[in-house]
Amino acid sequence: MQNHIQVKANRYAAVNARPFDPxxxxxxxxxxxxxxxxxxxxxxxxTGKRKRRCDAQPPFEAAIKxxxxxxxxxxxxxxxxxxxxxxxxxxxxxKSKSRYxxxxxxxxxxxxxxxVLQCEGLIVLSTPHWDDPEKKRSRVARYMATPSLLCGxxxxxxxxxxxRRQRNAEGIRLKDDYKRLVEYGDDAFANAGRDxxxxxxxxxxxxxxxxxxxxxxxxxxxxxxxxxxxxxAAQSFDFAARTVHRVFNNEDWxxxxxxxxxxxxxxxxxxxxxxxxxxxxxxxxxxxxxxxAMLYAQDGQPIPDDPYERCLMKKDNKVxxxxxxxxxxxxxxxxxxxxxxxxxDYSPEITGRSWYxxxxxxVSKYPEFSQYFGSGVGLRLQRKDSDLAEKVMLRFAAMRxxxxxxxxxxxxxxxxxxxxxxxxxxxxxxxxxxSGKVGVDIGLGEVVEKSDRPIELDPDxxxxxxGYEARLQAxxxxxx
Numbered sequence: 001m002q003n004h005i006q007v008k009a010n011r012y013a014a015v016n017a018r019p020f021d022p023x024x025x026x027x028x029x030x031x032x033x034x035x036x037x038x039x040x041x042x043x044x045x046x047t048g049k050r051k052r053r054c055d056a057q058p059p060f061e062a063a064i065k066x067x068x069x070x071x072x073x074x075x076x077x078x079x080x081x082x083x084x085x086x087x088x089x090x091x092x093x094x095k096s097k098s099r100y101x102x103x104x105x106x107x108x109x110x111x112x113x114x115x116v117l118q119c120e121g122l123i124v125l126s127t128p129h130w131d132d133p134e135k136k137r138s139r140v141a142r143y144m145a146t147p148s149l150l151c152g153x154x155x156x157x158x159x160x161x162x163x164r165r166q167r168n169a170e171g172i173r174l175k176d177d178y179k180r181l182v183e184y185g186d187d188a189f190a191n192a193g194r195d196x197x198x199x200x201x202x203x204x205x206x207x208x209x210x211x212x213x214x215x216x217x218x219x220x221x222x223x224x225x226x227x228x229x230x231x232x233a234a235q236s237f238d239f240a241a242r243t244v245h246r247v248f249n250n251e252d253w254x255x256x257x258x259x260x261x262x263x264x265x266x267x268x269x270x271x272x273x274x275x276x277x278x279x280x281x282x283x284x285x286x287x288x289x290x291x292x293a294m295l296y297a298q299d300g301q302p303i304p305d306d307p308y309e310r311c312l313m314k315k316d317n318k319v320x321x322x323x324x325x326x327x328x329x330x331x332x333x334x335x336x337x338x339x340x341x342x343x344x345d346y347s348p349e350i351t352g353r354s355w356y357x358x359x360x361x362x363v364s365k366y367p368e369f370s371q372y373f374g375s376g377v378g379l380r381l382q383r384k385d386s387d388l389a390e391k392v393m394l395r396f397a398a399m400r401x402x403x404x405x406x407x408x409x410x411x412x413x414x415x416x417x418x419x420x421x422x423x424x425x426x427x428x429x430x431x432x433x434x435s436g437k438v439g440v441d442i443g444l445g446e447v448v449e450k451s452d453r454p455i456e457l458d459p460d461x462x463x464x465x466x467g468y469e470a471r472l473q474a475x476x477x478x479x480x
Contacts, residue, residue: 016226017082017127017142022066022095022102023169024073024240028162028478034152035065042116052112062104063113069163071123071145072153076160078222078236082126082142087111099170100181122149161474163240164205171197171245174253182251189253193246196390201243203397208475209242209264209404209411210468212274218467225268238263239471244405246386255379257386259405275411277402279472283417285424286409287388288437291329291381295369297432305437311365313352320350327362333378337363340374384431391427392420 039061074081092110095101117123127142172190174182241263249256275282292307311324326343334340342355351358363373389405396403404411412420428436465473
């Protein structure tokens with residue numbers, strides 16, 4: 001029996017899926033009209049088991065629109081992606097009352113919407129729900145949009161560019177130590193943070209970020225990164241997800257606070273040089289050894305050019321340096337050095353040490369930080385680095401330039417490198433009284449590879465762009 005349960009759990013874990021997100025809408029008049037027509041058609045459909053009251057019609061239509069848009073969004077980001085949608089009455093009632101849910105949700109009308117959409121062949125149950133007998137790993141049913149629904153949306157000329165998050169979706173999230181969302185009441189800190197977040201998201205929505213990768217290249221990239229995203233990351237290459245929210249941890253506004261939600265935050269580092277902003281090449285600038293620099297600064301000690309260099313067997317070995325950095329930060333985040341699990345991709349061949357010996361080697365190289373290792377201070381440092389990120393983005397928002405956050409780094413138009421460098425240093429100095437150091441990675445988006453073949457203009461390609469060029473053109477059309 002135990003083995004059967006594990007096999008079942010492994011099968012569900014292997015399925016490419018994400019939870020349902022009801023917070024999506026559109027301003028595209030053609031797509032709005034399509035959704036209105038669809039709701040009218042489904043409302044007249046007699047497949048529903050119950051006749052709806054007049055006051056139940058608005059939430060029924062809102063549910064239809066939310067389900068359709070989120071499943072369309074999932075397909076656009078990855079055609080194999082399933083969406084987990086729970087239809088249990090208790091869960092739906094909780095979602096309707098939660099600040100993280102959607103007020104339009106009511107159990108009866110939402111279930112009606114799901115039933116009608118399935119009866120009409122617009123959505124399909126792709127993986128049934130599973131009740132774990134041990135009540136530990138149960139899974140909700142998962143769904144996908146059908147070709148019929150996708151064709152209907154395509155016929156009105158809509159695309160992923162036309163999707164946006166609801167402006168009233170909760171952007172300040174509080175979690176407990178099990179990473180579960182926690183409800184909270186009216187809070188001055190959260191209210192002020194929400195106002196600043198609104199400014200940042202307006203800045204992000206007014207620009208288009210994309211990857212200079214063909215559709216075939218993106219499909220190959222999806223296979224390479226399958227199953228590597230963490231629970232805070234946007235799934236796949238979800239180009240509609242271009243706003244952020246903040247996540248605070250352990251039911252404490254002083255822990256965490258980092259920005260999540262936008263697709264580029266979970267984009268693998270090797271692909272970030274291909275990111276374009278409004279079709280232009282970008283540059284990524286990061287704070288070098290940020291948490292180490294913060295600790296040196298707050299303790300009144302000079303900040304080394306590279307805080308991790310002292311641990312390297314080979315100078316300038318980037319792979320080894322990454323392992324040192326990850327281990328250093330893991331030591332700060334953990335509440336005990338002995339209980340730190342081996343970091344992902346750890347390699348004794350690179351470090352010359354077992355994991356146990358390596359983590360204690362790192363501890364020994366930083367006697368000045370002995371009181372911080374195994375103390376859990378890392379989440380409090382994340383609160384400080386996320387506040388720095390907020391200040392940097394607000395400066396760019398005031399200038400009406402795009403600035404994409406990736407925790408301790410930022411991506412901007414390549415012509416704004418010096419401006420970003422200056423603003424990042426100023427923000428760090430204002431917080432800690434000393435200047436922080438930054439590192440730079442230049443983007444590749446507009447770099448043209450040499451070729452002996454003559455360049456021939458293709459009029460059809462110019463008139464009918466595809467891939468990221470088509471998305472950019474659709475964005476400019478939408479912006480007018």
